[in-house]
Amino acid sequence: MEQAVTIFIDGLTYASWLFIVALGLTLVFGVLKILNIAHGSFYAIGAYAAASFVGWGAAMKLAPGWSIVAMLLAAAAVAALLAPLTERGLLRFFYGRDEVLLVLVTYALFLIFEDLTKLVWGANPYYVSEPYALFGNVEVGRQVYVGYDFMLVGMALLVGGLVWWGLNRTRSGKIVLAVIHSEEVAASMGVKVSRVYALAFSVGIFLAALGGAFTAPMISVQPGVSVGVIIVSFAVVIIGGLGSIEGAAIGALIVGLARSLAVHVAPVAELFSIYIVMAVVLMFRPEGLFQRIQARKI
Amino acid sequence: MGFATRAPAAIGLLLTALLLGAGCLMPKWLTFLITMAASHGLVSLGIVLLMRGGVVSFGQGLVFAAGGYAAALAFAQLGITDALGLTLIGGAVATLLAAPFAPLLARYRGIFFAMLTLALSMVAYGALVKVSALGGSDGFNMGRATLFGQKLPDAQVGYVLYSVTVVMSALLAIAARRCFDSTRGLVTLAVRENELRVEYLGGSVREAMAINFMLAAFVGGAGGALTVMSLGHIDPNFSYWTTSGEFVFVAILAGWQSVLAVFVASLVLEMVRSFSSLYFPNTWQLALGLFLLFVIRFLPRGIGSLWFRDKP
Secondary structure (H helix, E strand, C coil), X not given: CHHHHHHHHHHHHHHHHHHHHHHHHHHHHHHHCCCCCCHHHHHHHHHHHHHHHHHHHHXXXXXXXXXXXXXXXXXXXXXXXXXXXXXXXXXXXXXXCCHHHHHHHHHHHHHHHHHHHHHHHCCCCECCCHHHHCCCEEEECXXXXXXXXXXXXXXXHHHHHHXXXXXXXXXXXXXXXXXXXXXXXXXXXXXXXXXXXXXXXXXXXXXXXXXHHHHHHHCCECCCHHHHHHHXXXXXXHHHCCCCHHHHHHHHHHHHHHHHHHHHXXXXXXXXXXXXXXXXXXXXXXXXXXXXXXXXCC | CCHHHHHHHHHHHHHHHHHHHHHCCCCHHHHHHHHHHHHHHHHHHHHHHHHCCCCCCCCCHHHHHHHHHHHHHHHHHHCCCEHHHHHHHHHHHXXXXXXXXXXXXXXCCHHHHHHHHHHHHHHHHHHHHHCHHHCHHHCEECCCCEXXXXXXXXXXXXXXXXXXXXXXXXXXXXXXXXXHHCHHHHHHHHHHHCHHHHHHCCCCHHHHHHHHHHHHHHHHHHHHXXXXXXXXXXXXXXXXXXXXXXXXXXXXXXXXXXXXXXXXXXXXXXXXXXXXXXHCCCCHHHHHHHHHHHHHHXXXXXXXXXXXXXXX
């Protein structure tokens, strides 16, 4: 029983940051129809930026509580700086091309960012331990858990709720939905599609960087974090159905629980438990759990 | 058989003879580079075969690793040391591994095909890392292969394996050309254009896709076996997704029209990789990424389209 609680809480924590990252991925796919391999790079850059920002905060002798603000600022800075550069400067030249070719474009982008992050931050690991202790410890039964983990779960709920509200209850959200539904009709109604693309891409990148910034205290930030994250978040959005918020939430939960179950019960299976789940889901629901069936094109 | 069907085979054999002759004069690093380009090119050839049907596999590392591990294990455990035999074993084992998945994968298209193949290769990666009998994440070394019962002395081993790789690649490339121009190859092209029409005309889309996947597995496995014989080492990274990504890279760079272009593209990748890791070791991925973007932007149908203009 106690182990079941541990597995559940571990899985939930893992699922929460994964959901934030995967939400960005699924949003970008929903609007721009690009499955973005470089999403993992933005996650990594978010983590590195958070390490730098928190470091500067500490150097200025700010109270530890400010490190949360520093991490938020880091994510926002990454999105504000890199999203327009990538979308306007590069991706827009490839719109309308084959989906798989677009995956390869972002693969090229991923390779470029891998080296750029190494050039900027070097190859040594960064540790951002400061914010991790901010929320104290929580006792559940006889086990002690770090409060930060529960804060992450709350943040994932908040972010998911905000994105849902933004898409379904605001004017600009409705416009985004219209573009997702049919870009041509939206354009003919006077919607500036390129602006919607830029907006959606920026929000997506912000979510990736946010996930990176807030996981930075839990990991050592070093080259290679981008690779692991991108493959796992692919699994999440494929399981949930590309372009679906509920799908990303359920997918993240499934992946998080499958992974923590594997870690605690059968450590040998840790690496591939996620992919087995993904393969099984794809076999029975080729379009993912939450994807609407699309008409076959003649 | 007219000129059009015989010409590619003639060109292939001529090029092979030229490469074998020139190999005697080449420095060792160059023969090794060409060996790697040819054996990796085989895997990409499999992707091109799939691309002709409109799907791209992001998990060809799976069959590459299957062929490599099969050859290395047959060498170490079964005592089979002949280079040609090991190549065939690599191809056969990869095909057997792919066979149960082929009918399943034949139902998927586009991004889902890519992701499902990616998932399969990553399952294999995860499993290989954990199997300590196969050396875990370090992999294991493989001894020196033989050819027709002859041991290969130090001075010649590089050249002999180079020749084996070049000849095997040429034979498989010619076979691939024949396959592209066969009835099934043309059905595959039609699938890419319009699946429903193929079905209306009585062709089986799924059968074509499943068989293509198995053929791609065979060439990929053979490529893995040839690679491991020249490298003398295998590890789970053979099945990692970035390895698969490089195979897709070469396939996109080559385009789906020409078989020769696949090997040219593979050679270009190997050269870019070794020269940039020599001259700018910290930014070679950056160079590779920029190069890839350049190709996709300005040569959308690959370098094969430079000399293959007749068909749209």
